[in-house]
Amino acid sequence: MFFVIILLPLIIVIAVIAAFSAGKKMSSSDSKTPTVRTMRCPNCGETATVHGNTWECGWCGDHGFIK
Numbered sequence: 001m002f003f004v005i006i007l008l009p010l011i012i013v014i015a016v017i018a019a020f021s022a023g024k025k026m027s028s029s030d031s032k033t034p035t036v037r038t039m040r041c042p043n044c045g046e047t048a049t050v051h052g053n054t055w056e057c058g059w060c061g062d063h064g065f066i067k
Contacts, residue, residue, distance in 0.1 A: 036049065037049070037050035038050060039055055041055075041057035041060060041062055043057065043060050043062040044057065044059055044060040046058070047059075050066065053065055053066050
C-alpha cells in the first residue's frame with residue numbers, strides 16, 4: 001500500500017520532469033556556433049586554429065593558406 005500511495009506518484013512526477021527536460025536539450029548539430037578546427041603548426045608544432053581556408057598559430061604567430 002505504501003508503494004501505491006507514496007512512491008508511484010513520485011515516480012510519475014520524476015518521469016514527467018525527465019520527459020520535458022529531454023525535449024529542451026539542444027544537440028550539437030542544432031547549435032549556431034561554428035566548429036573550431038585545429039591543426040599542428042608546421043613551424044613550432046603547437047596547435048593552430050583554422051579559419052576557413054587559412055590557419056593561424058597562437059604561439060608563434062605563423063599563418064598561411066590551406067590547399
